[in-house]
Every structure is written in structure tokens, then in C-alpha cells.
Amino acid sequence: MILRFIAFIGLTLFSILQLMAQETRLLRQPSLGVRTIAFTYGSDIWLSDLNGDKVTRITATPAVESNPVISPDGSLVAFTSNREGNSAVYVVSIGGGTPKRLTWHPAGATVVAWSPDGTEIIYASGRDYAPKPSQRLWKISKDGGNAQLVTSLRGVSASYSPDGSSIVVDVVSRWESEFRGYRGGQNTPLVVLNLQNESEVFIPNEHTIDIQPVWLDDKIYFLSDRQGGVANIWSFQVGDGALHQLTTFDGADVKWLAGRGEQLIFEREGRLHLFHLPSEKVTTLNIHVSGDFPWSEEQWEDVTDDVQFVSLSAKGKRVLMEARGDIFTIPTEYGDIRNITMSPLAADRKPIWSPSGDQIAWFSDEGHANYRLKRSTQDGIKTMADISLGESKYIWEPQWSPDEKYIAFVDDDLRIRLVDMEKGSIRTIGLGGLNIERGSMGLSWSPDSRWLAYSKSGSNNFQQIMVWSADSDSTVALTNEFANAFSATWDLDGKHLYFLGSTDVALGSGWTNTSAMNAEPEYAAYVVNLNASDPSPFELRSDEEKVSDETDKKEADDTEKKKESAGKKEEKLRVEINFVNIDRRIIPLPIPARDYAFVVSGPSGAVFIGERIPNERGMTIHKFTLKERESKEFADKVSRMEVSSDHEKILIQTQGKWNLSDTKGEKATLKPIAVKLDLKLNRSAEWKQMFEEAWRYEKDFFYDPGLHGRNWDEVYQRYAPLIPFVQHRADLNYIFDQMNGELSVGHSFVFGGDFPKVGESKVGLLGADLESASGGWMIKRIYTTENWNPELTSPLDQPGLKVQEGNFIVGVNGRPLSGTENLYERLDGTLDKQTTLHINEKPSFEGSWTIIVKPIGSEVNLR
Incomplete structure (x- = not known):
């Protein structure tokens, strides 16, 4: 681990030195001034001269600052910033200084343009539109005051005619602005609107993407993908309507367009380019940006709230937690928290503890290849195995067999895979039903490691309980398709298996629910007698007086049975299943059917059942015992739980806090666990890993193996060189969005992420x-x-x-x-x-x- 960390440090220093010696890319949203260019980098506003030299920084905040537009006289820069919570319009002197906020409405505002006389700033906002907050164009004085509507048309970008009498408007805000080749209803013509008589002229459009209008003299310049599906610069002659293509790029789109006088400026592949209109010559600017970005620097952070996966050790002494791509072990009482992977360039996921407690295993994409299974000593110091997963690209639900010979998991193709921990080999032992079941098939080993139970959807989308035999390498369906059955778990006694099932889930199953009423299904808990000769655990009972000699004989028999039982406990448990008429031995637990989510085995003869409670955060956990034939509330407001492999301890997260409890009591006795996961967070390394994994995800998980005709290696080569220049999470999302858009598929969004903290809007509205x-x-x-x-x-x-x-x-x-x-x-x-x-x-x-x-x-x- 230490050598890997040192190697990372060396690689980081080498990357920094490389960046210092080359042009800066990922420059965005340029605007032309009289003698100046404004642009964004690292979500800040920067200036350079027209040659790309003399670079200065105008803003330096952790906020997302965007859409810089230089005023007609070149003295001011208007821009958008969310530094105080919501996006608002700001203006600042071209020489720098403190920006002045102009808009305050919490609906947000995005700078679009200046009025030709330089007195007003045009911005887009959905502040008063209904029934959805579609954007319209507003104008506000550069000195502040009240905003007024420019036009009742919807609008997201625009440009005035030189005399201010007309305006060209892009009216629709597209859901997926980076959807390449989109030809749907959101593609509308650019509208040339006369502001005096409100007459309209539409720039011809065949459902192509036409955006970013710029009006210079008697021509309107804009970006369009109407030729070859690649966005290039086009012009529209205002008088006769003639269209002309100015650039003929292949591959990457032109992403942004602005202009002044005889020049246009645009963004493409992270670089800024000037286009001289008289000669139609393109000049690529070589701009070097140097600055401080504290929000992207390596620093210690508390990642406790980022825990994704947990595993409790054999006897509940420690907990494994996956957070932010690293693996931590946390003592439940004494000792210190340890980060056992320290892998900023890799994602380490799904850690599990061996049943004996002396080893741990996890999955890692170190080297940015597919995930591999790693096994080490419990302290993470000595790596004991590094096993290829073959064709498997990702993993869900890893389960270590009680005899520690195998680890089973579900992969990206819904295959149930079995890793032989001694041989390092891997094979497929089963196949799931629907893709949406990844992570919810409920793999569960029997106590003797000879059987693996799981759930699988059938042709009607109902899940069945399946049981795989290690001895015969065959699988048998335990339940039929007339009920939805899932969450199988084995009793430690080796005689019973539990699961949940519903017979009224049909109206809510599948991808959509077209029923007139919203049906809320209920689930019952069941137990299966694995042996045909065993009596029902709920056989009828009756209290009767016994004669003395019979009582004495029974007591003697009971004593003998206890001796035999004690002897059997010393023998190795062997689970036997008689599948003949096993469906006749499925018995409902004598508890009400409710909205149960899972069932997990506890001590011998007991299970824990999780119930979803309406309008409550977390679940209520019930403990059911065969002996008492009833369930009692064990814990409430539980968001996560994990039982130790000896089934004597249970890890419970409730109301955000982690606790440990014994499993044998009627009610949980919560003992708090001190969990504070501090990580030396290197965002640059994280962003590189995230890009690599996102690229793999699209390649491996997209529904069309042909990726809609895209050469995915070419896509990688297009966007990977931009990653070293990411200085803000907004930059990474921008790259993700473009890469995602290469697939030309709808309803594929990029949003969220770990953004730096900014102010919070406290503006109230009156309705x-x-x-x-x-x-x-x-x-x-x-x-x-x-x-x-x-x-x-x-x-x-x-x-x-x-x-x-x-x-x-x-x-x-x-x-x-x-x-x-x-x-x-x-x-x-x-x-x-x-x-x-x-x-x-x-x-x-x-x-x-x-x-x-x-x-x-x-x-x-x-x-």
C-alpha cells in the first residue's frame, strides 16, 4: 500500500510539471471585447488579450461562475454566479474589483447578452413561467434596479440587431444539451423577432440543433449540426435568408459562439479559436492559465457520510466500510480507525470480512482496468491474492462462503459468479432475470457452504427462490411463479430457510403501473422445512396433565436428547434438502403481512425482518423466533444493518449513527460506535478515476453493444486529454455530459457531484x-x-x-x-x-x- 501511495505522489508531481509547460485546455464560454477576451476556466472568469496572452483572473471563488459577456464599450463584464446560493447576474469592471450583484430572484438567472447601447444586461430566467419554469428573457440596468421582460417568447439565448430594433432568440432550453444528433421536438428554429411590431422570421430548420445566435451587421451567425451531425458555424443573411456554412469540422462540435466586429470566437475541444469573417481564417489561441484552486487541492476531509458498503467482522470486533473509494476498518470499541487501501487513483469497493475474521476481500479497479478481487490480512498489510474476474466488469452482493473456499457475486450480465479462493479461478453458476435486479438478488450461503439461495425473475417478472447445489452444480426452483418471492436466508439450525413473498404485487410490478388505483402490495414471511420428515415448527400445541411415570420417562428422554444434540453440535453441520413436494412444506410465519423489505438470519431459530414504515425515515426491525412463534420490535428508524458471521452481533445504523448490539435479546441494546472517517482527499486523482470508470460504464452497460455506432476508443481519445485540466467539479460534469451525449440517447443525464460549498439563498417569495x-x-x-x-x-x-x-x-x-x-x-x-x-x-x-x-x-x- 505504501509503495502504491509513493508511486501516486510521483505521478502527481510529474503531471503538475507537465501542465506548467503546456497550453491550458478546457477553456470555455469565450466573449470578445474591444481588445480583450473573457472566458471561463475552473469555473472562474479570466481575461486575455486578443492573442491569448496577458492572462488575468477576474474572479476567484469556489462558486460556479459562467457566461461572461463583455459590454459593447469593453469596460464591464457581466457573468453568472451561484456564489450566494442561486444563480444570479453580476457585473464587474474589466480591470477587476468586487463584482456587483444585480438580480436576486431565487429562480435563478443566466447572462445572455448586452443591449447594443451597453446600458442593460439580458438574462434568461424561469421566475414567473407556468405550469413549468421555462425560461424567458429579461433585462436589467447595469446599475441594478428592477428587471423587465424583453419579450413574452420563451428564450434561453439571444442577440440584438445592431440598432436594437430586433432580436434573434433560441426559444427552447433542451433537457440534454449535449445529446449529439438529437432530432426531436425540442429542436426549434431560431426566431428573429421585431421588437416594434412583434413580427417573426424563422431561420430555416429541419429539426436540427441550431443554437448560440450572434447578430453582427446584417448577418446572424449560429451553431448548427445540420451538415453531417457535427456542430459548425453557419450564417443567415437577414435580408434574403441565404444560409452559408463557415466551418467544416469533423468529429468534435463547436461548443460556444460569440462575436464582435469582423471576428467570431468559439470553443472546440477545450481550446479557443478566432474566426476572421472577411478571410474565413481560423486562428487557434494558445493560452496558458496559471492560478490557485484551493477547492481542488489535496486536503483532509471527513467522508463519514459517504459510506456505501459495510461488513461486520466475525465476532463484531471491527467493521469494514467503503467510503469515497477507500476501505476503512473501524473498531467497535477499542483501537483506531485504519484506511487500509489509501488508493486515490483507484476505486476500492464492496469489502467483505472472511467468516473466520482473519482476512478481508474487496474489489478494485486499480490501473483503470476492470475490477479485480483482492484478498489480504485483516489489517490490509499483506496482500494474499489478486484475482481476475474474467469477463465480469462489475460486482454486486459479494458473499463469502462459511467454509471460506468461495466468494459468490452477481456481475454486470446478471451472472452469478463463483470465485475459487484457493485456485483463483472463476465460473458461472447461475443467471438472473431482469437487469434492474442487480444488487437485489439476495445471495445467501447455507451454513455448510453446500447450497446458495437467491431470487430470480421469471417470465412474468415475479421472482422465485432458487437454490444452487455445490455438490451437483445444479439449480432448483424452491417457489413457483404465482407469487413474488425474494430475500432468502438460512437458519443456523440447517433445517429451515426463510423468505418473503407477495401474492398481490402484480399491479405494481414491471416498469410501469397502468392501474387506475395505486396498489400497495403486502408481503408475508415464510419458512421452509428442508427435510420432509421434520414436523412443522408451528405444529399445534396443547397443555395436558401427565401421569408421573410418563413425566419421569419424558424427562429422561429429554435428557438423552440433549446429550445427543450436544454430540451432534460437535459434528460438522450438514444441510440436507428434500425437494420432493417441498412447495407443500412452505409455511407462513404467524405474523401479519406488511410492507416487509428483507429477512436476515439471526441466532439459531431466529430471524430479523425489516419493515418499511410510511412517512418514517428508516425501517423497523422485528425479531421472530420459532420457539416463541411471534415477532417483537427489535429496533426502529434503521437505515442499514449487518449481522456478524457468528450471528451473535448486529451492526445497526439508525438516524445516521452506527451502533452494535447483541442478537440474542428481545430488543436491541444499542452500543454506539465512534465512526469518523478522515481521508486525505485528492480530487484530481479521483476525477481521473471517475472519468475512466464512467467511460467503462457506458461501454459495458449501454443497452446497445454497438454503442449507437460510436467508436468508443475514439471517444476516449477525445475527452481523456481534458481531464488533467479539470479544476472544479463543474468541469468534470461538463466532460461527462459531452461523453454521455456521444451515445445519442435520450433521458441520459449528468448532474450532482461534490461541489465546493457556497452561500445559501435566503430570498423569500410572496406567492x-x-x-x-x-x-x-x-x-x-x-x-x-x-x-x-x-x-x-x-x-x-x-x-x-x-x-x-x-x-x-x-x-x-x-x-x-x-x-x-x-x-x-x-x-x-x-x-x-x-x-x-x-x-x-x-x-x-x-x-x-x-x-x-x-x-x-x-x-x-x-x-
Whole structure:
């Protein structure tokens, strides 16, 4: 492990030195000024001269700062930033300084353009659109104040004509902006709108992707994939409608377009390029960016909340946890937490403890190849095996057999694979049903390691309990297709197997539910007598008085049986199954059918059953014993649990905290475990590993083996060189999105991730349409409350409030408000807080009255 870590450090230093000596890529969203270029890198705003030299930094925050647009006179840069929570419009001097925030509405705003005279900034926002928050174009003074609609058209990007009388608009925000070759209904023509008479001209479009309009003189330049499915620069002659293709790139798309005078600037393959219009010559800029990005530097972080997988040691002394691609062992009482892999360039996953407790195993993609099975001593110091998984690309549900000879798991092709730990060989012993069952087939070894139970979907999507025999290498269905059966587990006595099943799950099964009513299925718990000669565990009982000699004889027989039983315990347990008429030996447990999720074996003769509780976080765990023939609540609010291999300890996570308990009591006796996983987090290494794995995922898991005709190795070569330049999680998502878009498939999204922390928006809304009119803020419309829906409460529509449509808001919390002030700036800090509004029938603070409201964070559902 130490040598691997040292090798990583050396590789990191080498990479840094390489980056310092070459051009910077992943430069995005360029804008042309009079003598300056603005662009984004690492989610900050940067400037250079027109040759790409003299690079300076305008912003330096962990926020996502984007869409820089230089003003017509070249003195200001408008941009978008989420530094205070929601995306807002900011403006800053071209020479730097403190940016000024211009918009405050929590719906967000994205900078689009400047007005030709340089007095106003155009931005896109869905602040008042219904029924969905589709974006429209708004304008606001560069000095701040109130925003006004530019047009009632929807719009996400736009460019004014030189005289400001018309505007060209891209009206639709596409769900998947990187979907290459998309030809669906979201592809609409660019609209040339006359702002005086609202007449429209459509730039010809055959359902192609036409975006990023730029109006210079009498031509509109835009990006289109209408020729060969690759986005290139095209022009549209405003007078006669002539179309002309200016660039003819193959492979990678042109990603961004801006212009000024006789030049266009665009982004392609992470570089910025100038296009000289008279000569149609392309000049690639070699720009070197150097800066400090503290949010991407290596640093210690608490990754406790990132735990993905846990395994409890044989006797409950330690816990294995997978977090952030590393494997930790945590003592349940004494000792220190250890990171046993320390692998920033690899993802180490699914750790499991050997049944005897002296070894651990996990799966690693070290070297960015497919996952391999690794086995080591329990402290991780000595590697004992490194086993190829053959054709298997990923793993779910690894289970170590009690005799420690095998590890079984489910792979990406739903094969149940068996690894021989001594020989290092691997083979397939079964096959699942539906792909969505990966991770939920419930592999379970019998106590003697001779049988493996699991669930598998049949032709009607109902799962059956299957049992594989190691002796005969054959599989038998324990249940039929008339019920949905899953979550099989073995009793330690070797005589019983438990599972869950439902006979009313049909309406909710499959991919969709087309029934008129939302059916909530119930599940019952069952036990199977594995031997035909064994009596039912719930045979009828009756208390009767016995004569003395019979009582004496019974006591003697009981004593003899106990001796025989003790002798048998010293023998090795052997599980025997008689499959003849075994379906007649499936017996429901005498407990109510409920929304059960799983059943796990506990001590001999006992099982734990997890129940989902409506409107509760976590499950309730019930403990059922054959002897008592009843279940009792063992623990509640449980999000995860794991039983030790000796079945005497149970790990329980409840309300975010980890605890250990004995399994033998009627109720859990929770003993807290101190879990704090500190990791020296290297995001650059993580991002490289994530890219490699994402590329493999698409190759290995996409439904079409032909990947919609894409050469996936070429895709790798296109995007892998950009990874060393990632300085922010937004950069990585951008690369992921483009790579994902190469597959040309819908409903394939990229979002989320570990973004640096930024401020939080606290702007409250009033559930009304508000308009700056007559020198004040008029209430045009109040959206009504749906009293039966607590999520749809309108602040101004409450009983007894003296306010109505047509009134003016003339003050907030004791301070007068004029119609030239930004009302939403004044509502900053009012979210979910009692707020005093001053109301009047006229736009005057004098004579006003007050009401108290509690502003909300979004009006979308009210609208």
C-alpha cells in the first residue's frame, strides 16, 4: 500500500510539471471585447488579450461562475454566479474589483447578452413561467434596479440587431444539451423577432440543433449540426435568408459562439479559436492559465457520510466500510480507525470480512482496468491474492462462503459468479432475470457452504427462490411463479430457510403501473422445512396433565436428547434438502403481512425482518423466533444493518449513527460506535478515476453493444486529454455530459457531484405577481392557497390578511420601498421568517398598514 501511495505522489508531481509547460485546455464560454477576451476556466472568469496572452483572473471563488459577456464599450463584464446560493447576474469592471450583484430572484438567472447601447444586461430566467419554469428573457440596468421582460417568447439565448430594433432568440432550453444528433421536438428554429411590431422570421430548420445566435451587421451567425451531425458555424443573411456554412469540422462540435466586429470566437475541444469573417481564417489561441484552486487541492476531509458498503467482522470486533473509494476498518470499541487501501487513483469497493475474521476481500479497479478481487490480512498489510474476474466488469452482493473456499457475486450480465479462493479461478453458476435486479438478488450461503439461495425473475417478472447445489452444480426452483418471492436466508439450525413473498404485487410490478388505483402490495414471511420428515415448527400445541411415570420417562428422554444434540453440535453441520413436494412444506410465519423489505438470519431459530414504515425515515426491525412463534420490535428508524458471521452481533445504523448490539435479546441494546472517517482527499486523482470508470460504464452497460455506432476508443481519445485540466467539479460534469451525449440517447443525464460549498439563498417569495408601477410595487395577482395541500401555501392568501390585488407593497420590515428598488433584494433574508410588509392602496409609505407573512422559497407549484 505504501509503495502504491509513493508511486501516486510521483505521478502527481510529474503531471503538475507537465501542465506548467503546456497550453491550458478546457477553456470555455469565450466573449470578445474591444481588445480583450473573457472566458471561463475552473469555473472562474479570466481575461486575455486578443492573442491569448496577458492572462488575468477576474474572479476567484469556489462558486460556479459562467457566461461572461463583455459590454459593447469593453469596460464591464457581466457573468453568472451561484456564489450566494442561486444563480444570479453580476457585473464587474474589466480591470477587476468586487463584482456587483444585480438580480436576486431565487429562480435563478443566466447572462445572455448586452443591449447594443451597453446600458442593460439580458438574462434568461424561469421566475414567473407556468405550469413549468421555462425560461424567458429579461433585462436589467447595469446599475441594478428592477428587471423587465424583453419579450413574452420563451428564450434561453439571444442577440440584438445592431440598432436594437430586433432580436434573434433560441426559444427552447433542451433537457440534454449535449445529446449529439438529437432530432426531436425540442429542436426549434431560431426566431428573429421585431421588437416594434412583434413580427417573426424563422431561420430555416429541419429539426436540427441550431443554437448560440450572434447578430453582427446584417448577418446572424449560429451553431448548427445540420451538415453531417457535427456542430459548425453557419450564417443567415437577414435580408434574403441565404444560409452559408463557415466551418467544416469533423468529429468534435463547436461548443460556444460569440462575436464582435469582423471576428467570431468559439470553443472546440477545450481550446479557443478566432474566426476572421472577411478571410474565413481560423486562428487557434494558445493560452496558458496559471492560478490557485484551493477547492481542488489535496486536503483532509471527513467522508463519514459517504459510506456505501459495510461488513461486520466475525465476532463484531471491527467493521469494514467503503467510503469515497477507500476501505476503512473501524473498531467497535477499542483501537483506531485504519484506511487500509489509501488508493486515490483507484476505486476500492464492496469489502467483505472472511467468516473466520482473519482476512478481508474487496474489489478494485486499480490501473483503470476492470475490477479485480483482492484478498489480504485483516489489517490490509499483506496482500494474499489478486484475482481476475474474467469477463465480469462489475460486482454486486459479494458473499463469502462459511467454509471460506468461495466468494459468490452477481456481475454486470446478471451472472452469478463463483470465485475459487484457493485456485483463483472463476465460473458461472447461475443467471438472473431482469437487469434492474442487480444488487437485489439476495445471495445467501447455507451454513455448510453446500447450497446458495437467491431470487430470480421469471417470465412474468415475479421472482422465485432458487437454490444452487455445490455438490451437483445444479439449480432448483424452491417457489413457483404465482407469487413474488425474494430475500432468502438460512437458519443456523440447517433445517429451515426463510423468505418473503407477495401474492398481490402484480399491479405494481414491471416498469410501469397502468392501474387506475395505486396498489400497495403486502408481503408475508415464510419458512421452509428442508427435510420432509421434520414436523412443522408451528405444529399445534396443547397443555395436558401427565401421569408421573410418563413425566419421569419424558424427562429422561429429554435428557438423552440433549446429550445427543450436544454430540451432534460437535459434528460438522450438514444441510440436507428434500425437494420432493417441498412447495407443500412452505409455511407462513404467524405474523401479519406488511410492507416487509428483507429477512436476515439471526441466532439459531431466529430471524430479523425489516419493515418499511410510511412517512418514517428508516425501517423497523422485528425479531421472530420459532420457539416463541411471534415477532417483537427489535429496533426502529434503521437505515442499514449487518449481522456478524457468528450471528451473535448486529451492526445497526439508525438516524445516521452506527451502533452494535447483541442478537440474542428481545430488543436491541444499542452500543454506539465512534465512526469518523478522515481521508486525505485528492480530487484530481479521483476525477481521473471517475472519468475512466464512467467511460467503462457506458461501454459495458449501454443497452446497445454497438454503442449507437460510436467508436468508443475514439471517444476516449477525445475527452481523456481534458481531464488533467479539470479544476472544479463543474468541469468534470461538463466532460461527462459531452461523453454521455456521444451515445445519442435520450433521458441520459449528468448532474450532482461534490461541489465546493457556497452561500445559501435566503430570498423569500410572496406567492404573487408583482409589478413596478406608478412609482411603487403593485400586487397584480395573488396565487391562492390549496388548503388541503400543506405544500401549496401562499403567503398573501391567508385568512384575515388585509391585502388584495391592486394594493401596493410600500415597505419591508419598517423600511420604505420605492418602485425603483429591487424588491427581491429587499426580501433577501426573509425566507421562512415572519416578515412585516407595509401595504397601501397607493404607492406611498404614508398611510400604509402592516401585515405579517412568512415568505416561501419557490412559487412554481403555486403558479
